[in-house]
Amino acid sequence: MLTVIAVAGVLGPVGFTAHRIFGRVRAFSAERARTRTLRSIVDAFSRELGVGAFPVDAAGHALDAADDTRGAGRELVEKLAVEVRRVRLGAQPGSGSSPHIDADVTRLLAVWASSTRHGTALGRLMDRLRADLDARLTHLSHTSSALAGARLTETILLLLPFGALALGQSMGLNPGAFLVCNVLGVLLLVVGVLMGCAGALWTESLTVTVLGGVGRRAGPSPLDAARLLDLFAESLASGLPVSLAWHVAATCGDVDDAVRRVAALLALGAGAEAWEPLRDDPHLGPVAGLAESGSRNGARLADGVRAQATRLRAEAADAALAGAERVLVVVAAPLTLCFLPAFVLVGLIPLVVGFAGI
Numbered sequence: 001m002l003t004v005i006a007v008a009g010v011l012g013p014v015g016f017t018a019h020r021i022f023g024r025v026r027a028f029s030a031e032r033a034r035t036r037t038l039r040s041i042v043d044a045f046s047r048e049l050g051v052g053a054f055p056v057d058a059a060g061h062a063l064d065a066a067d068d069t070r071g072a073g074r075e076l077v078e079k080l081a082v083e084v085r086r087v088r089l090g091a092q093p094g095s096g097s098s099p100h101i102d103a104d105v106t107r108l109l110a111v112w113a114s115s116t117r118h119g120t121a122l123g124r125l126m127d128r129l130r131a132d133l134d135a136r137l138t139h140l141s142h143t144s145s146a147l148a149g150a151r152l153t154e155t156i157l158l159l160l161p162f163g164a165l166a167l168g169q170s171m172g173l174n175p176g177a178f179l180v181c182n183v184l185g186v187l188l189l190v191v192g193v194l195m196g197c198a199g200a201l202w203t204e205s206l207t208v209t210v211l212g213g214v215g216r217r218a219g220p221s222p223l224d225a226a227r228l229l230d231l232f233a234e235s236l237a238s239g240l241p242v243s244l245a246w247h248v249a250a251t252c253g254d255v256d257d258a259v260r261r262v263a264a265l266l267a268l269g270a271g272a273e274a275w276e277p278l279r280d281d282p283h284l285g286p287v288a289g290l291a292e293s294g295s296r297n298g299a300r301l302a303d304g305v306r307a308q309a310t311r312l313r314a315e316a317a318d319a320a321l322a323g324a325e326r327v328l329v330v331v332a333a334p335l336t337l338c339f340l341p342a343f344v345l346v347g348l349i350p351l352v353v354g355f356a357g358i
Contacts, residue, residue, distance in 0.1 A: 006180040009190035017197040021151075021204055028147075032140050037073030038104055039133040041066050041080065046126040055112060055122060059084045076102060083109060092116065103254065104133075110252035111231060118248055120234045128230045128309075132223055135313060139320040146327040150207045153331055154200050157339040161192065164347030173354025185350065192346035199338025206330045222312040222319070225283035228255065229309040232287075236302040242291065243267055259284070283312055 041062045048058030063084060066077050079102070087093050093116065094109030108129060115122035168175035179185040228249045235245035243266035250263040258277040265274035278288035290304045 003180045006186045006189055009186070010193050013194050013197040017200050020201060024204065028140075028143070032137075032144075033073045034076050034102065035104075035133060035136050035140065037066055037076050038102075038108075039130060039137065041077070042108065042126055042130045042133060046123055046130060049123040049126060055115070056084060056087050059087070059112075076105065080105060107227065107252065114231065114235070114248050114252055118235060118240060118244075119238045120231065120248070121238065125230060125234055128227070131313070132227060135223060135317055135320075138317065142320050142323070146323070147207055150203055150327050150331050153335070154203055154339075157335065157343070158196055158200070160339075160343045161196075161347035164343070164351060168351045168354055171354075173351060175350030175354050178350050178353055179346070185353075188345045188349055192342040195338045195345070196342040199334040199342065202334040202338060203331055206333065207327050222283055222316040224254075226309040226312040226316070228252075228259070229284075229287060229305050229312070233302045233305040233309065236305070242301065243269075262288075 044062035044065045045058050048061050049055065053061065059080070063077055063081050066073070083093065083105070086095075093112040094106065095113070111120075111125050111129070112122060114120055115125065165175050165179075179189040231252050232245055232249040235248045236242065240248065243263075246266055247263045250259050258281060261277045262274055265277075272292040275288040275292050278284045281288065287301075287305055287308050290301055290308075
């Protein structure tokens with residue numbers, strides 16, 4: 001009976017932990033594949049636009065170039081192919097799209113639709129989207145390196161108790177029998193395994209948090225703000241008034257309430273006061289200040305908006321690199337509070353009990 005309890009107490013937590021970690025590994029791999037595929041599509045799309053192709057033809061040629069993609073990238077190509085066929089039949093890009101379509105694809109289609117309706121420079125916007133995808137691939141590369149280091153540390157620490165048990169068995173102390181056939185041993189085994197699994201999950205959570213998230217990050221990011229500012233700047237450069245240009249940018253992506261309030265106030269004819277909701281925003285605040293000044297003195301906004309978008313992309317790259325460098329520091333908490341106690345409970349105490357029995 002004790003052996004059954006011991007086996008169940010080990011397999012349950014270990015299975016759950018392995019499922020969570022390997023699930024994140026698979027999701028991370030799929031995210032990298034999708035990002036690489038979308039980057040190649042956007043790059044080909046931009047090149048086709050650069051030689052004068054119509055957008056729908058450029059998109060079709062870009063998808064043909066990515067037709068041999070496999071896995072998660074293939075799914076992305078198929079979704080985009082459906083959208084391109086709808087556009088060929090006369091639909092607006094992104095109108096009536098599936099709710100399960102990727103956020104990046106939704107943004108691409110929204111930018112395309114905006115260019116169709118308002119004449120914004122689609123080629124330049126595709127170039128900026130390609131730069132964002134390059135930045136995401138760099139972030140994912142840093143993430144992969146940091147996660148590999150953290151998981152290697154986890155693996156070494158989790159193997160230490162097994163090394164101690166193997167040493168005890170080779171010395172004839174029989175710590176394995178103590179852990180599965182003794183009430184105290186079973187208790188130590190279950191608690192130690194639970195602490196080791198908690199440490200692994202805690203390390204994974206801390207790593208993802210320090211890196212700013214893996215894949216879809218929660219909350220607004222500098223890159224999200226930079227993409228909004230790109231569309232705002234190109235809309236201004238195409239001759240749209242400030243109120244319409246901001247409305248175009250605010251409707252081409254998932255934005256927060258403050259951005260929508262500014263769009264609504266500008267549509268109602270408010271002046272400098274319309275930018276008040278964004279004055280304290282860490283990413284869009286400088287642009288709100290420029291827009292307030294522009295509404296009073298007529299200063300040009302597009303160059304300043306582009307400069308802020310460039311600064312935000314630099315900040316995002318710096319944050320990704322800094323997060324990767326902090327990973328091994330944050331692993332110290334689960335190391336001290338979970339892995340080392342688990343080693344003591346499962347590895348050292350059975351050895352001490354074996355020596356005492358001798």
